[in-house]
Amino acid sequence: MRWPEDWRDPSLLDLLRDTPINCLVVEWDNERPPAAVLEQGRRLGLRFVGHIESTAGRAAALQSAQAAGLDAVALDNPKEAKLPAIAWAEKSKLPWSSGAAVFAAADAVWPGIPSRAGERGGPTAVPWVDANGWFLQLARTLAHGKPVWLATAPPQAEAVRTPRYLLAIADACAYGGRWVITLDDKLRASLAARSQDALDEWKAITGAVRFFETHREWSSLAPYANLAVLSDFSGANEFASQELLNLLARRGVPYRIIEKSRADATEWTGIKGILFPDEQPPGDDLKKKLLSFVEGGGTLIVQAKWPAPAGLGATSDALRRWNLYAIGKGRLAIAKDESQDPYVVAADAQILLSHRNDVVRYFNFGTMNGYYTSAAGGRRAVLHVVNYTTRTSSNPVSITLPRRYEAARLWRLDTDSPAPLEVAPAEMTGVEIHLPPFGVYAAIELEAAG
């Protein structure tokens, strides 16, 4: 949690008793917390991270953090610190190779449907949704599995109700990240005044945190998908590749992320399609591996600068945006235009791979994102659903899964135990599950036969 700068009274730490919150981020540039707060916090078993944003006077700030006995510091360049350091920076500036213990994105979005809402979003005709799941999936890959935090603050200009806090928690935790709880002005003041309404809100917020702590093991499950996005996700490719991840998620297309420099070391089992959105073709080794993937039956989707295979004629896809080459048992799809809109690429990828290969289909899902994860071996899966309107939908969600699960249980933030879900045969193949109404978040635990 981000300890509010104006909470100078150590008795406010009592708000954290019996909650799962065990770490406080304190601002260390200017208004540092009183020593009494640090002492009382340590007595309660809390750890303190000093956030140092300013570069001016940094050395002194780092020294005083050490002298104050802080457990860690958070700053944009972890290598400057002698204490354990959290890399805390804008997403595009996070130093993934720095060896930091934790990575915190300072410019994560406040999740939800933006306030210009009510309008249908552009290309998808469903509402625009600000969500961090795609980033967390990417960050966890780039961070080699280290913890990733979202350091986003709620808007101060409007009243933030409890469901928006629950959404911020779910939007992060569903994807294996954590939101650094930050209070809006109104809740901060009300909690400090110990108003009953604020205490009730706080109970709901910390209850949601406890839910995800109880199910921490879910974070160890890997994304279940047969489409992979392979890129360096940086430099000239940063915008297009990352926007692609966002838009695929909005289209309900699960994916795995392969960072280009680690492509050789990454297991490609179960992948049927690879999207390589980088402008320039890869080096020879990776190119060879990708073409071997195609020869074995995969679909590789690349940008226009990829050289056409010599001696092979091209056919066109149905939308005439891609040149298709049959190579071995698979296909190589090369974009015809040099600058493809990531929305178009996301939509076309689904068609090029064919809906026949969908691993999940969602219905009445317009304001939601799903994150489908599976244990090794595939007998157990957890499908997270995050609802960005925070309101129960008037048309309930149905999910179709080609995998033949036998049992399913539904977890919600407001229940201590799961409810069984009926698993019915789907129309063509697989199973269909109908969800009862839920608010911000639901998780479906699935079990397949042995």
Add this chain to the structure above:
Amino acid sequence: MHSQISRRQLLSGLGAAAAGVALSRPALASEAPASTVAVAKCKTYGSELTPALEQMFDQLGGLGRIVKGKTVAVKINMTGSGGDRVGHHPAALTHWTHPRVIGATAHLLGKAGARRIRILESPWQTAAPIEEVMLAVNWDPQLILGAAPNVEFENTNWLGNAKKYSRFYPPDGGYMFKSYDLNHSYEDCDVFVSLTKMKEHATCGVTLSMKNCFGATPCTIYGEGAGKDEPSEFPHGGRTPIHYGNRNPSGYQENDPKSPRKGGYRVPRVVADLVAARPVHLAIVEGITTMNRGEGPWIRGSQLIRPGVIVAGTNCVSTDAVSMAVMGFDPAAGRGTAPFETSDSHLRLAAKYGVGTYDLRRIEVTGTPIREARFPFRTQPPA
């Protein structure tokens, strides 16, 4: 195969005009042509479906005389996004033509000697192959493609495989637009079938075999993302230019820019224009299961209902009239009377063109009498 010129003239009435024959427009329903409409009870999409349809087609005089040796285009109804449902119900049960009805119809068309069967639809915001749209909602397109020899799909929400759109002319310069540009498939056919779901419609009162043809208009021209002067390459958005007149379709000027900017005025007129310009030879309205209150899951409070009925005829106005009667409505209703509380009646507008009659006294109903098939949409409880 008809020559393009003669088919175009037939569709536009230019042939008659060129011959100096003034086209007379019957002003009353009593003057528009009447034909037989078949009604059948059919409770499920199972084994009773194909025999029920076959019997209906026999009652209409048989399909062979209509389709033998012909290319048949079948416009189905897959309105809205496949990702939206009424409750948990798949779209096929509530607001899309059911795939088994499509397959059974294709099978019977093939059995009657149709040379080629092309299934058409303009799915929401996409030019993707129809097969993919079907797969995305758990359908198996092969069940339709394999229902008869030479069955194919075409997405008509864009230009598709043709080099240009086909232009269709409603009579008398049209109610809304002088002409309509549609995907070539609506011209490259000898027989046009409208195969749809029996539903009410929030803008148009009802959506039956005639309103189904509204979806023939490609959003590359008639959509909110269409190019200003030229069609866009791909469809974006819905048909708000028609509904609300907030802009013109690509390269078009509507007949009366001062006409109301209300869907209840504009959409019925476009529907009437379309069925007059692109005649429907066989209209099939399936209401085995459907939804109440409107045309898609975006209608709040809508629920699955089970009328258990199919209506078919060789005249779309008459078929829709009988369908309306089965739904508990008066097909002669005008604006202000259910189901046309907020819209003009496209049945009346089409009848004025002489497309067909909605006067039940002039329509021979064969099969199940209307009174036995009646399922009042507004008062029957949901399933």
